[in-house]
Amino acid sequence: MSFTPVAALAGGALIGLSASALLVLNGRVAGISSIVGGLVLPRPRELAWKVAFIAGLLAGGLVLAWRWPAVIAPQPAAIPGVLVAVAGLLVGFGTQLGGGCTSGHGVCGLAQGSRRSLLAVVTFMATGGLAAFFVRHVLPRLA
């Protein structure tokens, strides 16, 4: 993949803008794992805005698919289905146990100077690197 610093910064700025609006106006944190987690066995009081936000994510996705399909088009499955399922389980379970993900800890937590989030980010970046290395460089040689 080619390095795209300007698009990355600009896209990141949009993410930051979204999180800022949600926090300043609604007083809610744009932590996707907590928003999705809140839909599973939900607390009724917080359900409406979480559903609205998720609907917005999907609507935004539809805009991407319609106007810039290249950024969202599915690629041929690079890893076997079992590994995809295991990865999903780990992401679902781990984000709830750890209390956040790349948006909750990585953007919102770091932006407010949270040491908890810093520790979380360092940890998931490290294990993320390990898993990526394993899947891309070790697994193909074992098969």
Place this chain on the structure above:
Amino acid sequence: MKSLALAFAAGVVFALGLGLSGMTNPDKVLAFLDVAGRWDPSLAFVMVGAIAVHAPAALWARRAERPLWAGAFLRSRRTAIDGALVAGAALFGLGWGAAGYCPGPAIVDLAAPSPSRVGFVLAMVAGILIHRLGSRFVGRPGTVATESSTSGARPV
């Protein structure tokens, strides 16, 4: 009501940001995490852009009495730096690095579904359920991301 409309609009902008930055493409995420491959630092720039823009609002919210359109901030009651934080982050990272998906892009990419994408999200929901039910069984309130509405609470 305007708060719901704002939440929806925030979701749309968030998704557009993910798309513009390339984070909706798991290969681009993996190109960052896989430092041994042809390394692409773009993901770091996404974080920098997001944090730089969000920091003023986040720092304001730390001391503000209440948000502009709601009665109070919704803050996690989890403040401890504990084993659950580290273990959870470690497990999340493993899943993220294996498939190149974290929750946000996984949801957005459902707009262009594939068996792999749907499978990931279903598995993610299953993982969330397992944690929810496991927490109730174990009965450790400190490990459940309970929510409280305490305005002005200082984050850790």
